[in-house]
Amino acid sequence: MTVVDRTPQGGPPAQQRPVPGPQEAAGTVPESRLPISVVTLIASVGVLVASAAYAAGRMGYASSPWADRAYWLGQALIVAPVAERLLSRRRLSQGGAATLVVVLTVAEYLLKVCYSPLSFTFTDELLHWRSTVDILQTGKLFTVNYGLPVSPRYPGLEEVTSALISVTGLHIFVAGLIVAGVAHLLFICLLYLAFWSFSRSYRVAGIAVLVYNSTPTLDSFDAMFVYETLALAFLGLAVLAAWRTATGRSGADRARWFMLAVLAIFATVVTHHVTSYMLVVSLFLVAFAGLITRTGHTTLRVGALAVISAAAVACWVIFIAPGTLSYFRPTVVGLARGLEALQSGSSSGAPSTSAAPLGNQVLEGIVVLIITALLPLGWWQVWRRHRRHPEIVAMAIGSLAWFVALALRVGTPDGQELAGRIATFVYIPVSLIAGLALIRLVNAALVRRWESAAIAVAVAGTLMLLFDGLSNGWPPYWERLPGPHQVAGFERSVGPEEIATAQWTLTALGPGNRFAADIGIYPLLIGYGDQNPLQGAGYLYTTRTFTPAIARQAKEQAVQYVLVDQRLSQSLPASGTYFPGSSTTGNQPIPIGDLTKFNQVPGVARVYDNGDIVIYDLQGARSAP
């Protein structure tokens, strides 16, 4: 089978039609031996196996290699059959390709649910939980969120969840899962539709979505109950509507899609800052590609949408969310310093390698090489077949961002974090270009002779891409399986004891108190406690006595309460640091005397004690003599 593709050398968008391959047209392409229903069944077994691995982790086997292997086996069962069906040259209908995309997305989302099935445990989810509760309780938008002050100014996610809770009576956790799950699936389906619309090949679209699944943040940040998850769905709709605006058959069609695009743009702007900026960039890029490809109508129509989106973003930032600028200032400053260091060839101070295990780093390196190798082949395909198609040319230009992301990763402070977060957007053009390259490889005459082996290699390569995304994504490798409490970790630092403590702070102390706390309970204090935990308050925990200097520093920081988890004296921090906003890595547990010194400080009240966690009221404190 030849890939269903557009007319060679491109052509005016209005004339773009899917061109079936000769074998497919003649009905000579053999059926796959793996029906899509069976692929779905295998994927569900994969979900069950990985869920069993999670259950083993909860039963105390989180460190067991067998539990770890079961998790990866489950992932392989989900991904491999889908990859085989998309990459093989057997018959695949448009509905079949779409079903495979849906099966893959739903299976991975179910695994996310299985990881944390009773409550939100991820930091950002807890922050948005807080904003949603505030809207439900006060009936107002733009409330205060101490952990993520900028987020209430982008209330789309919380509005949708509040509405769903209000009309159904669902619990906030269930409603949040539904909203996040629907938005995530919608984004992937829209991505598939956009890829299909651009390439006119559902197989290319399916493979591109498969490659996109290797984005490290896709099954975590982009599927969680966070504002980006919903905004991505609106971005996908805006891009699709923009394409239909440019290529619509009639004026009425184009007008309707234009209105839809404008609505989707506004929804994106209201929901998430970075996603709306990326939407502006994408639309301008397509308009620019229209100039290169001499498709004036694309430049005009998509350019108009780009201008509207830029104006909407500017208005929202100026009039509604001016705090966005200060929110991004540290990131921009760090980025600028890193790029400056890159240019001058000096060290930016960024770590040259990640702290992940060697296996993860090797996998990451291989995947970087694979994608870097696929991109030139994809660009060649763009030049050969699609150079008059503005959307694909825009994707080719956008895929250059891959190298920018690589430079960020190695050259800037927090480069890993930053590169990981922008991967959501960078992988969109990269996936399509890599998809074009992969389909070219699979269809190569040489490969056709060795079809089974070639497909096996392609599936193995795809598995590596996806496993890299999972292993270097979220949760981190040391929390891949749920399990017992970990000191200063993330999801595994959230348990009933910590939740009860956070809830107690709200009930007994009221909202908005300035807390010093370790990184493990920090998000819970914001989410369930509605408190204002501080960054950079680690100095309170690392001295033997409460000296006048520390008392002065605490007063300057207006610290009201100190939360002391005595387990900090028993374990090293799982995340590498005990306290938020602190770069000091814990090389040894904190001496217990440093933690309990507040017991001797005159005026410091010990207001709460649950055995592991003690809360001190510092407001009457006088330093030790």
Added chain:
Amino acid sequence: MRRNYSDIAIAEAIAILGCVAFFAHLPGPVMLVLGLCLFAAPGYVWSEVFLSRRDRGLERVAVGTGLALMVPVFGGIVLYAAGIPLNRTAWVGVLSVATLVGAAVALITRRRRRDDPAPRRPARTRRWSAWHAVAFGAAAVIAAGAVGLAVVSADAQKYSGYTQLWLTPLPGQPSRASLGVDNEQGGATQYRLVLRRKGRVSATWTLTLANGQTWQRTVPYTTSFAMAASLYRLPDLQDPYRAVDNGAALPGKPAATPSPHPSGTHS
């Protein structure tokens, strides 16, 4: 050409029923089903407005879903700007109005597009076999089982039990404090709570709390002299199990919580 308007009528009925159910306080399951339908209805009717009959399948579903998600986003902003609180009544109103208005606009646009022919659907050459249906059904059951396993295992995950003790001044009433105990040990537990003022016992309570049970009292509070509460877990009356104080005890307040490190204990 005759047109079928039953879908629009159903959407309108959902909007009206949603309002009725809300004001009639119907049972939870009915509200759940109606609420989900009401949440989706605006997306459906507005997708009928925006899409032509040629737009089919996944694209139609995606646009409808996207519009359903947009309605609360814009509706919430409009309500907020109008000074209307975003409570249940407001949300039911927004979704119902969006559905009814969308249905009216969809009816008008459909009539205008009367001559717009629907695309000819390709003849279905294959039908789903029973085996495929069974496989999809089995997949759904297995996936549901996986989620069920996760819920059961998370619910059964063993955490060490704990007991909370607190002594905090009441907000706005600095002369009174909340003294409380919460038992989360996993079973009924006996305690003795001793409240001391100036180092002397002023009150003692013997408590038997079931798992999850909370005991709480309001007590007079001051910071001008030492106040401390010690909780003993019976039968041990030697070492306090939990301890709190008002910070006025000088010097060397007792650290009641047993510490794994001897250096952490205080006399």
